[in-house]
Structure formats: structure tokens, C-alpha cells
Amino acid sequence: MTTKQTSLKRAFGAAALLTAALTLAGCGGSDSNSPAARSTTIKPISESAYSTKLQQIGAILVPALNSLGQKSSDFKRIETHVGTGQAALRRAAGYLAVITPPAAARADNRTLATGMRAFAAQLTQLRKAAARRNLKAVIAADDAIDRSPAIKAMMAAAADLQHKGYKLGQLAPSNKG
Numbered sequence: 001m002t003t004k005q006t007s008l009k010r011a012f013g014a015a016a017l018l019t020a021a022l023t024l025a026g027c028g029g030s031d032s033n034s035p036a037a038r039s040t041t042i043k044p045i046s047e048s049a050y051s052t053k054l055q056q057i058g059a060i061l062v063p064a065l066n067s068l069g070q071k072s073s074d075f076k077r078i079e080t081h082v083g084t085g086q087a088a089l090r091r092a093a094g095y096l097a098v099i100t101p102p103a104a105a106r107a108d109n110r111t112l113a114t115g116m117r118a119f120a121a122q123l124t125q126l127r128k129a130a131a132r133r134n135l136k137a138v139i140a141a142d143d144a145i146d147r148s149p150a151i152k153a154m155m156a157a158a159a160d161l162q163h164k165g166y167k168l169g170q171l172a173p174s175n176k177g
Contacts, residue, residue, distance in 0.1 A: 055169030064088030115154025
């Protein structure tokens with residue numbers, strides 16, 4: 001496996017570990033029905049239930065992201081499956097936005113959701129590069145994902161949740177949780 005292929009594998013793996021600013025429709029503003037407003041009035045779920053939710057999200061998200069493949073030169077596969085990965089990331093982010101995690105997990109939960117939205121947005125550049133059959137551009141898009149502050153923050157949030165004792169399943173940075 002070349003360094004470039006390893007880089008693509010690492011990027012998708014990193015995103016899967018959890019793996020744009022809040023642009024999800026309906027977020028922001030002062031609407032009392034918004035997920036952010038509701039989360040302050042709804043009783044948080046238990047630590048165990050939150051761990052279960054994270055594991056369920058990972059079980060759906062990781063295979064969707066793995067559908068992109070592991071080779072930078074697999075243009076057709078990347079181009080074809082980016083939409084699947086983006087949809088899974090956006091659904092996961094939306095789900096995280098409407099649950100009320102335990103207090104100790106709230107900031108990390110927000111970071112995960114924000115990172116997932118950012119990753120979904122960044123995949124567009126990867127798809128465009130693959131559509132042009134431009135290996136250099138695919139590798140550059142992959143590297144940009146690797147260096148993304150949102151992705152790094154998402155990975156740190158996942159590690160923090162794991163450190164706090166939450167079981168993340170496939171979202172765990174070490175894949176042990």
C-alpha cells in the first residue's frame with residue numbers, strides 16, 4: 001500500500017472514529033422548538049443509554065464511510081459512494097443534535113455533530129476530484145480532511161468521551177470502546 005493509499009485509509013478511518021459550522025436546517029436562532037432549545041428542557045439520557053446511542057451511530061456510520069473504499073485511485077467508487085457517506089454523516093449529526101446527553105458529554109456531543117457536518121461538506125471536494133479522475137486532487141482533498149480542525153476536534157471529542165468512560169463502539173479512537 002502506498003503512502004497516498006494509507007493517507008486515504010487514515011482519513012476515512014479518522015472520520016469513522018469520530019468520526020462546517022452548524023448549517024443544518026433549523027439550527028440557530030431563538031426558536032423554542034429548535035433542538036438546542038429543547039435539549040435544555042429535556043431530561044438527559046443516562047450514561048449507559050448515551051453509550052448505546054453512540055455505538056448504534058457508529059454501527060451505521062462506519063460502514064457507510066468505508067463504502068468509499070481505501071484507494072485514492074478508485075475514482076468511480078469514491079464518486080459513487082460519497083453521497084452515501086455524506087447522508088450517513090448528516091443523519092448522525094442530526095441525531096446527535098436532538099438527543100440530550102449527560103451533562104459531562106454535552107460539549108463533546110456538540111463537537112461530534114459539528115465535525116460530522118464539516119466532514120460531510122468536505123467530502124464534496126473529494127467527490128469532485130474523483131469525478132475529474134484527478135489523483136493529485138483526490139489526495140489533496142483527503143489531506144485537507146486529515147488536517148481539518150473540525151475533524152481533529154471531532155476525534156478529540158471522541159477520545160474525551162472514551163476517557164470519561166463512555167463506550168463508543170466503532171466510533172472509538174482506539175476501537176476498544
